[in-house]
Amino acid sequence: MIFGLPPNLSLYVLFFWAISGGMLGALFHHHKGHSAVSGFIGGALLGPVLVWAMLLVSGAPKCPECAEIVKSEARKCKHCGAALQTAE
Ligand SMILES: [Zn+2]
Numbered sequence: 001m002i003f004g005l006p007p008n009l010s011l012y013v014l015f016f017w018a019i020s021g022g023m024l025g026a027l028f029h030h031h032k033g034h035s036a037v038s039g040f041i042g043g044a045l046l047g048p049v050l051v052w053a054m055l056l057v058s059g060a061p062k063c064p065e066c067a068e069i070v071k072s073e074a075r076k077c078k079h080c081g082a083a084l085q086t087a088e
Pocket residue numbers: 063064065066067068077078079080081082
């Protein structure tokens with residue numbers, strides 16, 4: 001078939017959605033010390049966009065004192081001035 005899209009394109013899209021979401025979820029869960037399999041299933045259900053959003057949110061360091069999101073390079077919270085531990 002040269003012209004047009006395959007009739008079951010939506011299946012391909014769904015498949016790609018589940019696989020890419022699952023891989024991101026597995027990476028994310030594994031990184032957090034959880035099972036990669038459960039991360040894969042969760043990611044496949046949520047989809048890559050939501051997993052990316054979760055990654056972005058959870059990857060941003062939070063101030064332990066005021067729970068505001070701070071820069072990872074920051075040593076001091078810009079909101080409350082508390083000293084922050086850097087992840088290195
Ligand atoms: Zn703070």
